[in-house]
Amino acid sequence: MEVPELLEEKTTTPAARWLGGMASAMPIVIGYVTIGFAYGVLANKAGLSMFNTLLMSVIVFAGSAQFIAVGLFAAGAPLLSIIATTFVVNLRHLLMSASIAPKLQGWRKPALAWFAFELTDETFGLHSGHFASHTPDPLWVFAANLTAQVAWVAGSWLGASFGQLITDVRPYALDYALPAMFIALLVMQLRGGKTILVAAAAGVISTGLMLAGLDQWSVILATILGATLGMGLELWTNKES
Amino acid sequence: MDQQRILIGLFGMMLVTYLPRVLPVWTLAGRALPRAVEVWLRYVPPAVLAAMLLPALVMPEGALQINFTNLYLLAAIPAFFVAWKTRNLFAPVLTGMALVALARLLGWG
Numbered sequence: 001m002e003v004p005e006l007l008e009e010k011t012t013t014p015a016a017r018w019l020g021g022m023a024s025a026m027p028i029v030i031g032y033v034t035i036g037f038a039y040g041v042l043a044n045k046a047g048l049s050m051f052n053t054l055l056m057s058v059i060v061f062a063g064s065a066q067f068i069a070v071g072l073f074a075a076g077a078p079l080l081s082i083i084a085t086t087f088v089v090n091l092r093h094l095l096m097s098a099s100i101a102p103k104l105q106g107w108r109k110p111a112l113a114w115f116a117f118e119l120t121d122e123t124f125g126l127h128s129g130h131f132a133s134h135t136p137d138p139l140w141v142f143a144a145n146l147t148a149q150v151a152w153v154a155g156s157w158l159g160a161s162f163g164q165l166i167t168d169v170r171p172y173a174l175d176y177a178l179p180a181m182f183i184a185l186l187v188m189q190l191r192g193g194k195t196i197l198v199a200a201a202a203g204v205i206s207t208g209l210m211l212a213g214l215d216q217w218s219v220i221l222a223t224i225l226g227a228t229l230g231m232g233l234e235l236w237t238n239k240e241s
Numbered sequence: 242m243d244q245q246r247i248l249i250g251l252f253g254m255m256l257v258t259y260l261p262r263v264l265p266v267w268t269l270a271g272r273a274l275p276r277a278v279e280v281w282l283r284y285v286p287p288a289v290l291a292a293m294l295l296p297a298l299v300m301p302e303g304a305l306q307i308n309f310t311n312l313y314l315l316a317a318i319p320a321f322f323v324a325w326k327t328r329n330l331f332a333p334v335l336t337g338m339a340l341v342a343l344a345r346l347l348g349w350g
Contacts, residue, residue, distance in 0.1 A: 056254070083256075087257035099285035113263055117262070125286070171345055174338070179298060180337030180338060182293060185290055206296055226287070230283070234280050
């Protein structure tokens with residue numbers, strides 16, 4: 001694989017780069033095992049076979065969309081409406097993919113294709129934070145992504161297999177792993193006043209749209225408006241953030 | 242439940258999930274973009290992360306809940322602080338989870 005010029009990773013061995021990527025994904029692992037577990041429990045209760053439950057985690061690999069789809073499958077919704085809902089719910093990844101693309105200069109097409117397959121909210125957050133200060137190292141990135149996905153699939157399997165054993169995850173606060181991880185990922189993105197303003201605006205707009213009942217469009221619309229605000233501020237003040 | 246039908250649905254879901262993930266990196270990687278677009282894309286990460294996070298904190302059960310019984314929101318304050326100080330992923334996750342677990346143990350929220 002063609003590797004772009006690296007900063008510090010160049011000096012370390014491939015094994016160390018691989019382990020570094022795995023280690024960086026550990027907070028995602030906590031969240032994914034937990035939420036994957038909840039997904040597995042739900043899918044099992046809804047009547048999805050073990051094969052389909054795990055296949056969804058392998059080939060779709062998108063947390064919130066999987067929860068919604070399980071509910072729709074259970075309700076007997078038409079396949080087209082399930083697929084259309086999945087499309088809308090996951091459309092935000094279009095923006096994430098576009099925003100991370102400029103960092104992946106020199107990556108070959110197969111590497112980009114594989115990277116995109118495992119581009120989730122969390123791996124995006126991890127990499128967009130990391131790439132701000134490091135040149136992307138494919139080995140490191142793939143180790144992190146694969147670790148995250150293995151955790152997601154393992155959590156799904158555990159939930160579908162042993163869901164009956166744990167009736168309530170709330171006493172362990174496992175339901176808080178994901179929100180807490182997003183807090184950390186967001187803070188990594190906050191560099192100065194303009195980014196804080198953009199984040200606050202996007203958060204408030206998204207909440208407002210969700211309260212207005214636009215749950216499936218809220219994130220993407222709020223992101224577009226927030227980023228536009230940031231661009232406007234930056235071009236207007238004509239200053240780098 | 243018809244597992245065959247679900248299987249077909251899963252492949253449709255894969256397609257509509259993968260295309261938006263792959264097309265931008267596939268077509269834009271390494272390409273020079275107009276400055277305005279490049280600036281806009283740089284604001285996508287903070288915007289999208291906040292757009293996903295804030296509703297989860299202020300309306301964890303679907304209705305707006307800005308008060309002291311909302312543990313998601315309360316625990317977010319120390320988690321934010323820890324994230325800001327440590328700039329690491331692990332510490333805020335553990336802080337947030339520990340506080341929520343403790344509060345529930347004490348019967349709060």
